[in-house]
Amino acid sequence: MSGVAAAAADLYPDRRTHVTEPLSSAYRLLEASLVYYRGRPVGTVASLDARAPAENYADCFVRDFVPSAFVFLLDGRGEIVRDFLSLVLRIRDMQEEMEGHHALPRVMPASFRVMNGPEGADELHPDFGDRAIGRVAPVDSMMWWVLLLRAYAQRTGDLGFVRSAEMQRAVRMILNICLRDRFEIFPTLLVPDGSFMIDRRMGVYGHPLEIQALFHGTLRAALELLEPNDPDNATVLDLSAKRLKQLTDYVREYYWLDLARLNAIHRYRTELFGRESENALNIYPESIPDWVTDWLPEDSGYLVGNLGPGRMDFRFFSFGNLLAVILGLADDMQSQLIMDVFEKRWNDLVGMMPVKICYPAMEGREWRLMTGSDPKNIPWSYHNGGNWPCLLWALVAAALATGRDALARRAAEVAGPRLMRDGWPEYYDGRNGRLIGRRANFHQAWSATGFILAAKFLDDPSAPALLGLTRNGAEA
Numbered sequence: 001m002s003g004v005a006a007a008a009a010d011l012y013p014d015r016r017t018h019v020t021e022p023l024s025s026a027y028r029l030l031e032a033s034l035v036y037y038r039g040r041p042v043g044t045v046a047s048l049d050a051r052a053p054a055e056n057y058a059d060c061f062v063r064d065f066v067p068s069a070f071v072f073l074l075d076g077r078g079e080i081v082r083d084f085l086s087l088v089l090r091i092r093d094m095q096e097e098m099e100g101h102h103a104l105p106r107v108m109p110a111s112f113r114v115m116n117g118p119e120g121a122d123e124l125h126p127d128f129g130d131r132a133i134g135r136v137a138p139v140d141s142m143m144w145w146v147l148l149l150r151a152y153a154q155r156t157g158d159l160g161f162v163r164s165a166e167m168q169r170a171v172r173m174i175l176n177i178c179l180r181d182r183f184e185i186f187p188t189l190l191v192p193d194g195s196f197m198i199d200r201r202m203g204v205y206g207h208p209l210e211i212q213a214l215f216h217g218t219l220r221a222a223l224e225l226l227e228p229n230d231p232d233n234a235t236v237l238d239l240s241a242k243r244l245k246q247l248t249d250y251v252r253e254y255y256w257l258d259l260a261r262l263n264a265i266h267r268y269r270t271e272l273f274g275r276e277s278e279n280a281l282n283i284y285p286e287s288i289p290d291w292v293t294d295w296l297p298e299d300s301g302y303l304v305g306n307l308g309p310g311r312m313d314f315r316f317f318s319f320g321n322l323l324a325v326i327l328g329l330a331d332d333m334q335s336q337l338i339m340d341v342f343e344k345r346w347n348d349l350v351g352m353m354p355v356k357i358c359y360p361a362m363e364g365r366e367w368r369l370m371t372g373s374d375p376k377n378i379p380w381s382y383h384n385g386g387n388w389p390c391l392l393w394a395l396v397a398a399a400l401a402t403g404r405d406a407l408a409r410r411a412a413e414v415a416g417p418r419l420m421r422d423g424w425p426e427y428y429d430g431r432n433g434r435l436i437g438r439r440a441n442f443h444q445a446w447s448a449t450g451f452i453l454a455a456k457f458l459d460d461p462s463a464p465a466l467l468g469l470t471r472n473g474a475e476a
């Protein structure tokens with residue numbers, strides 16, 4: 001039995017096999033999913049399912065690798081994360097040399113594949129969204145890259161790597177893309193549809209919460225990572241500090257929805273001109289969907305999914321809300337109230353498999369118009385209201401950060417045995433996540449690493465902080 005498995009078994013004395021067996025199974029999957037470049041492990045494939053519906057599930061996705069990386073860091077295998085960070089940066093630099101692609105933004109890739117050849121002849125095949133299904137731009141990759149660099153620095157103390165000219169240049173480059181002047185009056189980041197974990201048309205273009213939470217985390221991390229005495233960093237540090245403050249204030253104020261705010265929106269006056277307008281974004285009360293009035297629990301609240309001119313997306317997006325709690329975009333009170341929603345709407349948001357990706361599902365005409373009649377995103381499936389075990393680590397980290405240990409434990413107990421028995425599926429279907437996703441892969445790496453991480457966090461609640469996942473300093 002591994003050290004983690006033994007420690008986790010102590011946590012659940014009467015449920016030893018419920019935790020230890022899934023943990024061993026998850027670790028076997030993690031090891032089998034390792035990707036090698038020139039003989040060294042540099043990533044993990046998204047899925048080991050030979051019958052996966054899309055070819056790129058055999059790629060290493062940047063976002064899918066994040067929970068693998070956190071596990072490696074906590075297990076003292078930081079060199080894999082360092083090599084991943086260097087390789088992804090090299091791949092990004094390669095893109096500049098690719099002829100015919102000059103119109104692409106200089107972002108980090110969504111994924112890459114290593115074609116192993118004879119000694120020293122391994123080939124790299126990246127996807128910057130230029131090959132992806134639907135040609136979606138992976139805006140979140142560069143943000144996760146910065147958060148991973150910070151986690152690596154925090155856990156290993158390898159400041160030499162972080163301060164190298166190469167890493168400093170990369171962080172500056174990423175900030176330059178995010179902070180560039182554009183036609184916007186909001187401090188949030190405007191992105192195209194499907195530019196993050198939800199990488200298909202789902203009505204998530206604009207200013208989706210998940211991107212804003214990652215942007216907030218990226219700015220905070222960059223302020224720590226960039227050398228303050230390097231004159232090349234001065235401008236970007238200054239702009240980042242200002243933007244962080246504006247972004248945080250704006251999201252906390254305008255994305256927040258509780259019963260008092262819902263009442264206010266219900267009675268909003270519209271068409272108001274001027275700086276002091278109570279309805280600055282001109283949200284029409286008629287746009288409040290029926291479900292939200294009944295669903296929003298008394299004495300709790302959450303950050304809405306998206307916000308723009310005349311547009312509030314009232315859907316509850318779990319990952320965005322959980323990241324806002326973990327990284328401190330939500331303030332202390334808001335974080336407590338967000339976790340209350342998970343407690344009070346447990347069946348909807350956790351049910352038989354943590355965690356529902358977004359609630360509720362879009363149906364009928366709305367589904368047709370917003371997804372383009374996407375058969376993979378039918379109601380209560382996949383991105384459209386499916387349950388994703390890869391989000392378990394975030395639920396557990398957020399619960400521990402807000403003192404909800406029992407909630408964290410309950411979620412992990414629901415997930416472990418079932419995931420192992422079902423062969424680590426990618427997602428589940430149904431209102432309460434009762435069915436294995438219709439087109440879900442099996443042996444999905446982040447379903448396994450999400451569970452390993454959850455067990456590690458429960459075992460040692462200081463583990464998230466070792467990875468730089470803290471709310472500290474967020475109130476600044």
Ligand code: GLC
Nearest residue numbers: 046061063064196197198199
């Ligand atoms: C799907 C998910 C995306 C993930 C990829 C690989 O496209 O929507 O978030 O990165 O599969 O697992």
